[in-house]
Amino acid sequence: MRPTTLIVGAGLAGARCAETLRAEGYDGRVILVGEERCPPYERPALSKQLLNGTKSSEALGLRPDGFWQEQEIELLLGMRIARVDARSRNAITDDGRILPWDSLVLATGARARTLPDLPAGVHVLRTLDHALALRAELRPGRRLAVVGAGFIGGEVATSAASLGVDVTVVEAAPVPLERVLGCEAGLLIAERYREQGVGLRLNAGLAGFRRGPGGRVRGLLLTDGSEIGCDVAVLGIGAEPVTPVGAPAGAGGIPTDACGRTALPGVYACGDVASTFRPSLGRRIRVEHWTSAAAQGAAVAHAVLGREEPHDDPPFFWSDQLGLRLQYVGHGEGWTRVEIDGSGDSFSVRYLGEDGALVAALLANRPAEAATVRRELAA
Numbered sequence: 001m002r003p004t005t006l007i008v009g010a011g012l013a014g015a016r017c018a019e020t021l022r023a024e025g026y027d028g029r030v031i032l033v034g035e036e037r038c039p040p041y042e043r044p045a046l047s048k049q050l051l052n053g054t055k056s057s058e059a060l061g062l063r064p065d066g067f068w069q070e071q072e073i074e075l076l077l078g079m080r081i082a083r084v085d086a087r088s089r090n091a092i093t094d095d096g097r098i099l100p101w102d103s104l105v106l107a108t109g110a111r112a113r114t115l116p117d118l119p120a121g122v123h124v125l126r127t128l129d130h131a132l133a134l135r136a137e138l139r140p141g142r143r144l145a146v147v148g149a150g151f152i153g154g155e156v157a158t159s160a161a162s163l164g165v166d167v168t169v170v171e172a173a174p175v176p177l178e179r180v181l182g183c184e185a186g187l188l189i190a191e192r193y194r195e196q197g198v199g200l201r202l203n204a205g206l207a208g209f210r211r212g213p214g215g216r217v218r219g220l221l222l223t224d225g226s227e228i229g230c231d232v233a234v235l236g237i238g239a240e241p242v243t244p245v246g247a248p249a250g251a252g253g254i255p256t257d258a259c260g261r262t263a264l265p266g267v268y269a270c271g272d273v274a275s276t277f278r279p280s281l282g283r284r285i286r287v288e289h290w291t292s293a294a295a296q297g298a299a300v301a302h303a304v305l306g307r308e309e310p311h312d313d314p315p316f317f318w319s320d321q322l323g324l325r326l327q328y329v330g331h332g333e334g335w336t337r338v339e340i341d342g343s344g345d346s347f348s349v350r351y352l353g354e355d356g357a358l359v360a361a362l363l364a365n366r367p368a369e370a371a372t373v374r375r376e377l378a379a
């Protein structure tokens with residue numbers, strides 16, 4: 001009998017795993033199950049091109065229509081796996097359907113953090129449905145308040161401002177992106193908010209919402225006692241891994257080795273949900289980066305095929321915000337000082353360890369330097 005690989009989660013990691021299996025000659029059944037109703041798509045475009053209106057939802061597909069069928073990948077959409085059972089090798093859907101597997105790949109990604117009891121008009125952004133709902137609310141002259149000056153918050157603010165929306169971003173930390181980029185780079189980003197005319201309130205946490213007629217949001221109440229009036233709000237307060245019941249879960253995602261194998265035989269994990277061992281760092285990390293999700297999906301496909309092809313490239317992500325193409329290479333922990341070159345709309349920040357060695361680097365509108373930095377870090 002042909003073996004079956006069941007992939008839970010039809011996002012980038014799951015899709016890349018499925019297509020790599022086929023490209024590498026896997027002749028078993030490949031079933032790709034996705035809770036969302038649309039075929040795998042480019043999630044990064046949600047806060048950028050889809051929100052600013054330069055791309056339609058139809059243009060976001062990872063592969064052309066027909067690709068999945070051509071590749072004999074059984075794409076089951078609008079279906080959620082409620083539970084997996086590693087002993088019987090079954091996965092059970094929300095409506096009680098049983099899907100047996102020989103290899104199980106958990107590629108369930110992450111979900112946007114939210115808050116209880118949100119008034120109407122407050123959005124989060126993780127899925128295409130979220131992005132379309134938010135897009136429909138952004139009109140010139142409306143006031144948008146964004147909670148969190150992280151990557152999603154900065155991108156949403158930028159896209160909304162380009163549509164003529166009056167945007168204010170609220171951030172509890174003293175500078176944007178402080179936790180990821182550090183204070184020095186955060187100051188450069190804060191300056192960029194000012195240059196681009198996007199409102200930024202620092203050192204201000206969210207205490208609650210003011211509700212207007214019909215319970216709709218009319219303002220953010222801040223921890224310093226002030227208020228920001230708004231017609232629409234977005235929570236950009238991070239994401240957390242989605243682990244189905246029965247999955248081998250650790251505190252920060254599903255622990256795997258560098259090939260995506262979990263502690264359970266025949267069970268793998270990749271993408272935003274996985275906390276993957278990085279030989280070069282000597283420990284596991286969970287990242288939410290497009291390139292890692294794609295590479296881990298491919299590494300898992302190889303592992304299913306019995307090939308040892310660990311993924312250990314330096315982490316890399318990009319973000320488009322405030323007129324900057326930000327590129328970040330490396331895993332920014334353990335740095336003790338930074339070297340900054342440039343400012344405004346073109347700068348680089350090098351994060352150095354105690355021994356002066358490069359740990360990570362941030363490039364703003366300096367795409368030509370990215371390959372050099374990656375080589376330096378890989379070495």
Ligand SMILES: Cc1cc2nc3c(=O)[nH]c(=O)nc-3n(C[C@H](O)[C@H](O)[C@H](O)COP(=O)(O)OP(=O)(O)OC[C@H]3O[C@@H](n4cnc5c(N)ncnc54)[C@H](O)[C@@H]3O)c2cc1C
Pocket residue numbers: 008009010011012013014033034035036043044045046047079080081082107108109110125126127152242244270271272273287288289290291293316317318319320
């Ligand atoms: C708005 C936005 C912008 C981004 N921009 C960038 C960027 O500029 N650069 C960058 O490097 N990264 C960016 N990212 C991060 C990048 O998109 C993710 O790292 C990548 O999509 C992760 O892929 P994944 O397949 O692991 O997870 P996901 O893309 O989250 O896919 C997981 C899928 O699994 C489904 N699922 C979950 N549980 C179940 C279940 N039980 N049953 C069935 N299906 C299930 C989910 O519905 C989802 O469709 C961005 C993310 C967002 C949200």
